[in-house]
Amino acid sequence: LSARRLQRACAGLSLLLALGCATPAPVVDVSDWLELRTAGFTVYGNLEPDELRRLTGDLLLFDAVVRKVTNTRIGHSHLPVRLFVVRDPEQAREFMPHFASGVLYPTLDGYDSALIGEDPDSADFWTRHTLLHEYAHYVLRGDRRTPLPRWYDEGLSEFLAYMGVRDDVILIGRAATPRLADLARRGPMPLAELFGLEPGQRVDLGRYYATAWALVHHLNTSKDLNRQSLAYVRRLVRGEDWRSAFDASFEPSLEALEASLAQHIAFLQRGGRRDFHLARSKVAVPAAPEPVEVSPAETAYQLGGLVRRIAEDSPDAPREIDRARQLFRRALELDPAHPRAEAALAWTLAARGRFEEASDALAVSGVEDSGDPDVALDVARVAALRARASGDPLAVSMARQRIERAIGLAPESPQAHAELARLLAATGRHDAAIAAFERARELGGWSARLEVDLAREYLKVGGSEHAIALLRPVARDDHAGEVAEEAQRLLDQAGADPGSGAS
């Protein structure tokens, strides 16, 4: 190559690299979205209306069946449960990890799920399956303050999600052929590995899910094994070490359970069945509502809200917050008179330390004194962030007023009580902060961030037992990322015995 050609080639290559690096994230299509609101949950999606209605009907049936066949005692959550079904897989992945086809985010403000609704033909199986799987996570979590062990959560959700309706019969616990195919190819994961998986540890996900499903399926085929497995899960939830919890719960040894699991898998792979059924007529299911069109601006706002809630516990919060801001800005471009988007946009600025811009945005839009509870909450959150950052007594006082106004408009808002708690904590009023955090916990869903913040307050007032009890499940929460690491650091500081069980 001549020097000139080499130079040209390098220039071309760097242009290509620059273009590659500069490829923007796909712009989420906010047109043609629909909403189906039921008593227990809301489905948003950009699938065809019939398809979305059919999926919602399937979910209503699933909800009724799961509540009938499991020992879950909860009613519908008082918190919002929102499921976002995104047709385009690339766009859907803006709301979930790249390897997933669906995900459930339990947050302080409720439960959000995002999933791929790839195409109409797959909706009869994969989309429906993912929808049921993610919803099962929500039902299983219920009012639980601590997450279930991951293998159990995934295995049982998968077990339930293979529910099927054939003619006049509902079948539960069916053989999951795709999981059996995984097991045929790779074999089940050793149980010690399945139970002992540490948060953040790399794992072959296909094999992990298949083994978790097969184990839960196996444990559900015998009353004794089922009883023992529930005792095991209870011990794990309390934070006991898996090995000692296993020995204290199960009659068969780990090796014997592994051998019987292998037999069970072989039986299912030969076409055997161990499912059970319910008469379709015995399950009362409300009719799926008609889909209602959602304006593009409202869709952008709702999707921004989803990203913002994900950001609450995300290890990549700054990036998520910026993405949420893009969506709120989009909502405002589409509808300049969208006060909730104005206030949410201001929050994203304040959350990144851009307090002046946030205040200006609120002042210009004139939403500061809005009577809308969502707007009032965001206005309060902006003020609280600013006050905590500056420590200025006047700002603190102003923030306190804003928060109290938000609580006045929505007395059961967990986020408003959490904001109050954080403000009180920042001003050294630890006992009052604990009371406000506890109120937020009582009202809200699971938030690893809230648990850690509350634990920190307990540590400050000498309540290490309370703190350790809060931190242990977070440290073991596979989805909590950096918050889990933070929980572990606090546990170490508190001198918690890593092997011991319940406190």
Added chain:
Amino acid sequence: VTKRTRTLIAGLVACLLPAACTTSKLHPYELDESEIADPALHRVGLLPLNALVALPPELDGAAGRVTSVIRAHLEACGVEVVPFSLSETRSAWSQVSDTGSQEGTAREGMRAYVEHLHGVRAFDVLLLPSLLYRDAEIRSMGKRARWDGVEREIRQSGHVNMDGSVYVQSGLRGKMPAVSLHLAAYRLDGTRVFNSFGGLDLVHEVEFGTVYRQQLNNRFPESVYQWRLRRKRLRDMDALREGVAMAFTPWLDAPEPSLAESATP
């Protein structure tokens, strides 16, 4: 699960194994020869698909189509179809399992089961159809697959050569999963008179890709493939009709449709 239930399930599962069948030139089957063109055969009790063995959940959507083709085939053979619902078959199964002798054989269990259903609605022979995965032999450089009397094209995605063949280091040969219709027919005394497989269609496509393996300081490309569930499964009605006819061969061969019939949409 009682011992009797286990015996029954073991018997049923055993009958699904290809080793239990005669392998004809076209497809594997076993037939009591006296049953061919049996003039006493008027009514066939038809169980829902996979009444007693697991139906792969991803094939749920196809159950109605396959059942309608089976019914059409039986009716074309001049046989009256006596259908049973899934709840009837499940409830009969539970009752037979609960009340039978603990030491009964699979045949005794099946006789009790057939008799029980016969008490609900009369028939001459009880037919248990099931959709099952079978191994298909990959042929023609990875372009086609053959199993249970039929041959189908393998759908491909990813990197495919100009001539449609594929090159992967591990080689696309051997076997792939394919769906067949299994038929088992029982007389009132529990004797199995017919046991057969007919290939329906492929429900997976092969997806090719490249992975890079790190060896010391170098990365080497390696072609790989995986079986991916197709979005449209068991939708080709001609393929279903051919497979269903194959599964009934040689027990109940439907007469060839006349030109006028075959032209009907």
